[in-house]
Amino acid sequence: MRICTYQGLVVSLFTRNEHCPPHVHVGSGRWEARYRFSFWHNGVALWDVIPLAHAPSAALLEKLRQVIEEPVHVRRARQCWWLSRHTVCLDNQQWDARAEEIVSPNQYRVAAMDILWARYDPWHDRTLLQLVGQRGPLEIEL
Structure with a gap:
């Protein structure tokens, strides 16, 4: 494309x-x-x-x-x-809320949470991350 x-x-x-x-x-x-x-x-x-x-x-x-x-x-x-x-390539990654960045699980960070799933909303140019222990997804406006 x-x-x-x-x-x-x-x-x-x-x-x-x-x-x-x-x-x-x-x-x-x-x-x-x-x-x-x-x-x-x-x-x-x-x-x-x-x-x-x-x-x-x-x-x-x-x-x-x-x-x-x-x-x-x-x-x-x-x-x-x-x-x-149909992927944003964030499988088996973590979200560090303090630094507001994706990190690999082998980079231990106290604030990092596992990503259960990640989706992209192409109509609004935003990414949704469902994090372990969170009720709803984190929305990242791009």
Whole structure:
């Protein structure tokens, strides 16, 4: 699914045989970069470039990251991921309420609570986390 374009490069989300973490692909015939995005914050990060020997300039990779991070584009990426994968990739994770962030269970934190389930609401661009011991889900407005 097409997310956006920049200088003729198409940023896409693949819908077949994809895996966590949530990410998009962009590239030319010589290289491909993957960028991770999240369902609990609005940041986007470069994941990798293959092959590294043919990677574009750091400036282009950063500009692509900025373009993908624009609210309209990251929201479209989330919507496409959720509608095609039906996961936000937060299984077996925890929510640290003090730091307001997702943490792995192997990073012990006193305030962290297990996530029972996580869902994305593509119409309102929010994530719902049902935490152990909580009556209702935590809503994260994105």
